[in-house]
Amino acid sequence: MELFKVDVLGRDFLAVAQELVLLSFALGVLLLGVILKGDRRRYTGYVALFGYVLAFLPLLGAIGRGYEAFSGMVVLDPFSLFFKVLILVVGFLVVLLSLDYTSREGIAFGEYYALVLLASAGMMLMAGAAHLVTLFLGLEIMSIAIYALAGIMREDARSVEAAFKYFLLGAFASGFLLYGMALTYASTGALHLREIEGVLAQKAWLTSFPLVLVGLGLLLVGFGFKLALVPFHMWTPDVYEGAPTSITAFMATGVKAAAFAGLLRVFFTALPALEGHWRELLWVLAVATMTLGNLVALRQEDVKRMLAYSSIAHAGYIMVGFVAATELGRAAVLFYLFAYAFMNIGAFAVVALLGRRGAPNTLLEDYAGVGFKHPLLAVAMAVFLFSLAGVPPTAGFMAKFYVFSAAVKAGYYWLAVLGVLNSAVAAYYYLRVMVYMYFREPKEGLQTGYPSFAGAVAILIALWGVFQLGIMPSDFLALAQRSVQVF
Amino acid sequence: MIPPALYLALSAVIFTIGVIGVLLRRDAIVIFMCIEMMLSAVGITLIAASRYLHSMDGVIFVFLAMTVAAAEAAVGLAIFVLLHRIYKGVKVDEINLMKW
Amino acid sequence: MSLGEVIFVVICLVVALGALGAVLSNSLIYAVFFLLLTMGGIGGLYIYLKTPFLAMMQILIYLGAVGVLLIFAVMLAGPFWRRPKERGPFLKGVAGLGVSLLSFILFWRVLRHHPWEVGPQGEVSTSRIGRAILDRYPFAFELISLLIVASILGAIMLGVLSRQGPPKAEED
Numbered sequence: 001m002e003l004f005k006v007d008v009l010g011r012d013f014l015a016v017a018q019e020l021v022l023l024s025f026a027l028g029v030l031l032l033g034v035i036l037k038g039d040r041r042r043y044t045g046y047v048a049l050f051g052y053v054l055a056f057l058p059l060l061g062a063i064g065r066g067y068e069a070f071s072g073m074v075v076l077d078p079f080s081l082f083f084k085v086l087i088l089v090v091g092f093l094v095v096l097l098s099l100d101y102t103s104r105e106g107i108a109f110g111e112y113y114a115l116v117l118l119a120s121a122g123m124m125l126m127a128g129a130a131h132l133v134t135l136f137l138g139l140e141i142m143s144i145a146i147y148a149l150a151g152i153m154r155e156d157a158r159s160v161e162a163a164f165k166y167f168l169l170g171a172f173a174s175g176f177l178l179y180g181m182a183l184t185y186a187s188t189g190a191l192h193l194r195e196i197e198g199v200l201a202q203k204a205w206l207t208s209f210p211l212v213l214v215g216l217g218l219l220l221v222g223f224g225f226k227l228a229l230v231p232f233h234m235w236t237p238d239v240y241e242g243a244p245t246s247i248t249a250f251m252a253t254g255v256k257a258a259a260f261a262g263l264l265r266v267f268f269t270a271l272p273a274l275e276g277h278w279r280e281l282l283w284v285l286a287v288a289t290m291t292l293g294n295l296v297a298l299r300q301e302d303v304k305r306m307l308a309y310s311s312i313a314h315a316g317y318i319m320v321g322f323v324a325a326t327e328l329g330r331a332a333v334l335f336y337l338f339a340y341a342f343m344n345i346g347a348f349a350v351v352a353l354l355g356r357r358g359a360p361n362t363l364l365e366d367y368a369g370v371g372f373k374h375p376l377l378a379v380a381m382a383v384f385l386f387s388l389a390g391v392p393p394t395a396g397f398m399a400k401f402y403v404f405s406a407a408v409k410a411g412y413y414w415l416a417v418l419g420v421l422n423s424a425v426a427a428y429y430y431l432r433v434m435v436y437m438y439f440r441e442p443k444e445g446l447q448t449g450y451p452s453f454a455g456a457v458a459i460l461i462a463l464w465g466v467f468q469l470g471i472m473p474s475d476f477l478a479l480a481q482r483s484v485q486v487f
Numbered sequence: 488m489i490p491p492a493l494y495l496a497l498s499a500v501i502f503t504i505g506v507i508g509v510l511l512r513r514d515a516i517v518i519f520m521c522i523e524m525m526l527s528a529v530g531i532t533l534i535a536a537s538r539y540l541h542s543m544d545g546v547i548f549v550f551l552a553m554t555v556a557a558a559e560a561a562v563g564l565a566i567f568v569l570l571h572r573i574y575k576g577v578k579v580d581e582i583n584l585m586k587w
Numbered sequence: 588m589s590l591g592e593v594i595f596v597v598i599c600l601v602v603a604l605g606a607l608g609a610v611l612s613n614s615l616i617y618a619v620f621f622l623l624l625t626m627g628g629i630g631g632l633y634i635y636l637k638t639p640f641l642a643m644m645q646i647l648i649y650l651g652a653v654g655v656l657l658i659f660a661v662m663l664a665g666p667f668w669r670r671p672k673e674r675g676p677f678l679k680g681v682a683g684l685g686v687s688l689l690s691f692i693l694f695w696r697v698l699r700h701h702p703w704e705v706g707p708q709g710e711v712s713t714s715r716i717g718r719a720i721l722d723r724y725p726f727a728f729e730l731i732s733l734l735i736v737a738s739i740l741g742a743i744m745l746g747v748l749s750r751q752g753p754p755k756a757e758e759d
Contacts, residue, residue: 023733030740070726111744118737125730133548137730140555141737147562148741151569160569163745167566168518171559172509175525178552179502182529182545186495186536191544210697489595489635492698496691497599497632501606501625503690507683508610516615516660520622523653524606527629527645534636538711543719546711547727549641550720553648554731558738560653565746567660 015069015076015128017058018084019121022091025051026117033110041109045099048113052092052120059085066486068130072192075130082334082483083127083261089465090254090341091120093458097349098246100452104357105244107152115152116250119145123258127265132181132191135262139177139226142258143170146251150243162242169225169235177222183215184270193270200273207273216274219266220281226259229319230288233312240308241362245355248304249348252311253341260318260337264330267322268487275325282323283415290316290422297429303351304362306429307344310388313426314340320419321403324410330484332402335477339395339469343387346462350381353455356447367433369442374449378437380459387466389430390423395469402477494535501528515570519563526556595635602628607687611679615661623654637710 013020029044029051036043059081066077074080095116102108118141125138147170151163185191187209188199199206206212224232240248267278293313300306318340321332354370354377355361371378387394400423407416469476501524508521530549537545605628608621626649633642720728 071723073724073726111740115737115740115744118733118740121733122737131727133544133551133724133727134730137551137555137727137734140558141730141734144558144562144734144741145737147566148737148745151566151745154569154745157573160566160573164515164566164570167559167563168509168515168522171519171522171563172525174555174559175502175505175522175529178526178529179532182532182536182548185545185548186532186540189536189540189542191548489592492695493599494632494636495698496694497602499690499694500603500687501629504603504606504610504683504687507679507686511679511682512610514615516657517609517618519660520609520618520657523649523657524609524622524625527626527649528606530641530645531629531632534633534638534641538636538638543711543715544723546638546641546716547719547724550644550716551724551727551731553641553644555734557648557652558734560656561738561742562745564656564660565742565744568663568746571663 011067012069014058014062014065015067015074016125017062018055018088019124021055021058022051022117022121022124025054026114026121029117030110030114033114036110039103042099042103044110044113045095045102045108048117049092049095049099051117052088052095055088056085072194073131073134074125074128076128077486078483079261079264079486080124080128082480083257084124086257086338086341087120087123087127087254089338090250090257090345091116093341093345093349093461094246094250094254096454096458096461097249097345097352099454100450101244101246101352101455104355104450105153106357107244112149112152115145115149119149119250120254123254123261126258127261129262129265130193132184132193132266132270135265136174136178136181138258139262140174142255143174143226146170146247146255149247149250150239152247153244156242158242159244160242162239165235166239166243173222173225173232175222176218176225180215180218180220180222183211183218187211187215193265196270197272200271204273207277212274213277216271216278217281220278220285223259223263223266224285227256227263227315228312229285229315230292230312231285233289233293236312237305237308240311241302241305245304245348245352245360248308249345249352252307252348253344256311256315257337257341260322260333263322264333264484264487268325268330272487279323279325282319283412286316286319286323286415287418288316289313289319290419294422294426294429297426300429301364302362303364303367303433304348304360306364306433307347307351310426310429311344313422314344314388316422317400317403317419320407320412320415323415324403324406324412326406326410327481327484328402329406329410330487331477331480332399332406334480334483335402335469335473336399338476338480339387339399339466342462342465342469343384343394343396346459346466347381347384347388349455349458349462350377350384353377353450353452353459356450359447361446364433364436365443366446367436368440369437371438373442377449377459380463381437382434383463383466385430385433387470389427391427393467393470395466395473398470398473402473491535491539494531498528498531498535501525501531515567519560519567523556523560526552591635598628598631598635601625602632603687607683610683616658619654619657619661622657623650626650626654640711640713640716 068075122141129135147167153159190196228236297309321329387396390396390400404416505521505525533545605625612618630642630645
């Protein structure tokens, strides 16, 4: 009996040090929110920001190491570190963008930032999960925090509605995920990812055993809801439109990245023996996801809703790299998620800055003439939209290039062709926003824009990220490739 | 001896009834009840498997999943309360959820 | 058939019929009680699976906590609000019965001959569960507390603070 195997303050704690920093800041922010009164509560945001910066520190000791901690519950390896850095960057940008946005909307209190920090910690746990239990609990911590965050504008019917839909569909998805895990356990007798892989490798007959396959399907459905893949996407537009813009940015990038991290972990660490089965399934899902996302986005008149459908389509592109399933394909997935985080948070930051209290100004018509009223914001938005459309020299182009070339190298020519065709279709609705910004007369009497220094900084960082990954992608791709060598 | 297949089949039945309830019903509270039903149906599979595989993992997982279900219920109820204040009634079809 | 097996079959029927009742019933409060019946029945199954501790937890958490929350939600919604128009009982009944029978037959056929390596183990006592939690799952146990912090925080923020009304007077 290996009782009390956990060592105190040693290597076990290094594996979750970044989560611990975020969690202690979450509690600190919560307490501070009680002490501070009235308008000064917004200072809790700066404390949360500091927490995200501080959470980078444990990286110094953790880079280059690889081991499992807490009796095989979490794993510290380059893959988990990659995603932890991504989640920290996302969290940092989201908090930066929230600083003025929340004061404007009257939701700047300690609970907001505490929940953002908690959700980030949950995402990190998912990325570092070595065990299905950790994966499930990380997912739930993240989801529960985000259900509450989506409904944080309590007087706004759309926000509460978004929280409600996200909650029902999220809980439904958790049910599928849990049942998938249970059936995997019932057939293999293991919950630890490496042990599952070992059992499946040992008993080859299990790989065509119906119970395992049903479990695989249920896992896929559960993750499909979280990633908004196409048959399971119907909640996305309403939730993204209704939730506060800062939280929408968080959901579109952070939650998606964490869910992809979990999917990569489960499918490549635990279930590589079933690759033949899930590849075909995911092929169909990828094509359906990008096509439907793009086609419906064409007709949207609301920019936030358009970005929601665009995020569905992007999940489809990312899935292309996943289907390729080679090392380059997996690295391309990681690269894409990072690039997507920068360009999407940037776009949502512009959307947030153009709104006002009580008037979110997210209709396409509200963007008419923005190019002259707010030239700098419009230029930034144009860059982000070009990047989302995949125009060089931006991060979006390189990300799409890697994903599709991985598909070609793996022999999935049709998938790559369909992906490129889809990107061409997608260019239309991104360009449409730009046409409105630069070639339409502004609507009379419409007040747009809300000055925000922090928001501007967030946009600048995102711009830097978009160009950095777009112009000098090779170093970063090498990093991504090193990260996926754990599989 | 009761065959383990019986437990697993029963669990599958309860789970599917829950899924059907979520898909067919339109009352938010009933949908949430069906989700709770799904979660507790999974428990039967986990415990039966754990018992016939001689492993404790499943039992602990159920223990944790129950807590998760309760935590979700707490947040869910809070959202229902808010929604009720705004719409004076928790209806799903009026707010256009799940257009299958 | 021994008495134990008869009781087992009865519990299985109670669980399945309760689940169907919860889905098919048009009355909200009946649906809650049917659900509680299912949850209690599942607790009974746990006793047959020789895990009395989890049977107790099942009853405490589902019948106690979740059940009370649900009844509270139903009462809060009140008898007077317009219920959404439901799909016809025929469709619900056919779909419910058909799909559940189908899944039962499928699972039964697939699993009847599944070679379980070993027979059932003895009783899973509370002390064994405690040992397992401390042996391999202390981290998961900590995560659970984190989860509860998140849920309490979310619930309080959404539910309790909303009584204070809007933080600022409406502008514009």
